[in-house]
Amino acid sequence: MDYIDLKKLSEMLNPPTANSSDSEDDLPKSSLVQLCKSKTGKDTKILTNESIKKNDEKNQKKIELLESEEDKAKNIWQEEEIVVAPEAIDVISDTRVRPEYDVKYQQYVGTEDAFLQMGPKTPLTSSCEAMVIEVKMPGDRMPGICTDITDEAVDIRSPKYRLHVPFPHNVYKQMSKALWNSSTNILTVTVFLKREYDDINF
Incomplete structure (x- = not known):
């Protein structure tokens, strides 16, 4: 007698009732938030993907109701004008130390700029x-350092x-470069900017 015969015999001796079910497929597929009692006696919410989406939609509607059209017109920036800075997905969860760093802008000045002042360059960062x-990476060595430069960060x-530093x-x-100074333990990354009005500023 194998497993199938034993299962059939069990079903004959104990017929299934309307409320009982041995199959997971027979369970109700509900996307609503279910409540269950935790060990502390308090209600615990079990969230599904659909319920999370519904909550996000409700919260978005509440925000839209709180902010009227007149309030939106007073805003300095519109939502579509705000550019979200790119960030690696695993940066927040990374347990490694975030090192100190300084950002400086570099301008290449020729004789026509220094003496004759014929060019359109200014002391601003746009030029x-x-x-x-x-x-600053004290205690590190060059073989263990990996630098990945993209168009955005x-x-x-x-x-x-x-x-992780967004630009x-x-x-x-392709023109970017990185130099390691072993005496000061400082990594210097130089990137050349690509902007919309560079033809006017230079």
Whole structure:
């Protein structure tokens, strides 16, 4: 007698009632938030994906109701004008130390700019071609440092440190460079900015 025969015999001796079910497929598929009693005696919410979406939609409607059209007109920035800075998904959960860093802008000045002042360059950052990021990484060595530069951000990883810095503008990643100073333990990343009005500013 195998397992199937034993199961049939069990069903003959104990016929299933209307409320009992051995199959998971027979369970009600409800997307509503269910409540159950926890060990503390308090109600605990079990959330599903659909219930989370519904809650987000309700919260969004509440925000829209709180902010009228007149209030939106008074805002300095519109929602579509705000650009979200890109960030790596695993940066927040990373347990490594975030190192200190400085951001400087670099401008290439020629003789026509220094003496004759014939060019359109100004001391503002809009006239700077490059951005220099100096990352202080004490206790690290160059073989363990990985620098990943994209058009929108730089991601620096080492056994001790993790740093993700989004750029204010897109950059030319092919022209970017990184230099390691072993005496000061400082990593210098230089990126060349790619902006909309560079033809006017230079």
